[in-house]
Amino acid sequence: MNAPALSATLLDLIRQQPEAEKAVAYLTQQADTYRNTPTQAVFYRVFTALPRFVGKQTIIVSPEKNQEIQALRPGLTVDGWSLDRLARVWWLRQLSSDDPAVYSSTIENLFRAAEMNELTALYSALPVLDYPEHWRFQATEAVRNNMGPVQEAIMLHNPYPAEQLDEPAWNQLIMKAFFTDKPVEEITGFEERTNEKLARIAIDYAQERRAAGRTIHPALWTLVKPFVTDSNRAELEELFRIHGPAGASV
Numbered sequence: 001m002n003a004p005a006l007s008a009t010l011l012d013l014i015r016q017q018p019e020a021e022k023a024v025a026y027l028t029q030q031a032d033t034y035r036n037t038p039t040q041a042v043f044y045r046v047f048t049a050l051p052r053f054v055g056k057q058t059i060i061v062s063p064e065k066n067q068e069i070q071a072l073r074p075g076l077t078v079d080g081w082s083l084d085r086l087a088r089v090w091w092l093r094q095l096s097s098d099d100p101a102v103y104s105s106t107i108e109n110l111f112r113a114a115e116m117n118e119l120t121a122l123y124s125a126l127p128v129l130d131y132p133e134h135w136r137f138q139a140t141e142a143v144r145n146n147m148g149p150v151q152e153a154i155m156l157h158n159p160y161p162a163e164q165l166d167e168p169a170w171n172q173l174i175m176k177a178f179f180t181d182k183p184v185e186e187i188t189g190f191e192e193r194t195n196e197k198l199a200r201i202a203i204d205y206a207q208e209r210r211a212a213g214r215t216i217h218p219a220l221w222t223l224v225k226p227f228v229t230d231s232n233r234a235e236l237e238e239l240f241r242i243h244g245p246a247g248a249s250v
Contacts, residue, residue, distance in 0.1 A: 003093060006072040006128060010090040013065055014054070017083055023054035027087060031094050038096065040106055047091055047110060051084040051117070059083050075159025075188055076127050088121035089128065097130035104134055111138055116147050123153035126160040136164050143173045148180070155182055162189025171198045174223070178205065184219045191222050199227040206239055216240070 015024050030046045061079050069076055078086060097103040107129065111122055123142045126135050139161055142154035154161060155177050161170060170193055177184045184190055202223040206216045221240050228236055 001073050001128065003128070003130075006069070007090060007093040009065070009068055009072060010078075010086060010093070013059065013061065013069075013078070014083065014087060014090065016062075016065070017057070017059055020054075020083075023083065023087065026053040027090070030091075034094060040109075043095060043106065044110070047088060047118070050087050050091065054083050054087045056082045056084050059086055073128055073159075075163075077157040079157070081124070084117070085121045085124060088118070089125040092122075092125045093128060100131055100134075103130060108138075111141075116149060119145070119147070119150045120153045123150060124158065126154070127158060127163075132160070132164055135160070136166075136169070139165060140169045140172070143169070143176050151176070151180060152182065156186040157188060159188045161187075162193055167195055167197065171195070171201060174198060175201060175205065178217055178220070184217070190219075194223045194226060196227050199224045203236070203239070210239060 011024070011027065014020055014027065017023070030042075034042050034046065059078065059081050066077070066079070069078065078089075092107070095103060095106060107122070110118065114122060119142070123139070126132070126139060129135060139154055142150055145151060155173060161173055165173065174184070174187065174190070175198075177187060202220045206220050206224075209216050216239070224236060224240070
């Protein structure tokens with residue numbers, strides 16, 4: 001990831017939003033202040049105050065800008081973000097990572113004190129934070145979180161989980177997405193990271209729903225299909241043909 005180029009691209013996207021002159025002026029001024037006085041107090045103050053100065057409107061992203069962001073950080077999607085969410089992710093990129101311990105503790109403190117919108121921005125930023133392996137625990141915490149926007153920030157259109165979570169944590173994320181009715185087709189790596197353990201969990205879940213007379217999400221078939229065997233073929237054909245996508249075939 002070309003971090004300086006990505007930071008410049010995100011700021012340029014902010015600049016492209018309607019009536020964003022004051023927001024850009026505020027952000028650049030605060031970045032200059034922070035560079036001159038790089039204290040945690042300044043960093044935290046700006047992160048918390050950003051919505052008051054930049055606004056919360058949904059951003060407009062051109063296809064060209066999307067491609068530019070994808071080229072700099074594959075898998076990163078900012079469509080549907082609010083302007084303050086984007087600005088907070090940009091602001092996190094202003095934090096120096098020269099000292100790993102200081103960098104990590106500064107962001108960890110934000111996680112501990114954050115309210116819902118701040119957490120949403122923090123989890124959205126995981127793909128662009130330095131020391132990506134350090135944030136695996138935080139990602140699993142987001143899956144356990146019961147706030148919908150926070151769950152969506154880590155689950156949907158976020159490349160971090162597919163890249164960094166181990167198999168048990170990944171499987172937990174996928175099944176939590178089903179339990180909470182998230183659009184699982186928007187999970188980055190949903191199909192690519194299916195695994196035999198996850199397929200067994202998905203089959204058990206489908207059987208429980210069938211026994212309760214409830215519908216079975218068609219996407220469960222995607223998790224199961226690579227692990228169909230001669231011994232379980234008949235059972236799965238019945239389970240997914242009756243309750244899965246129309247005409248599903250093993």
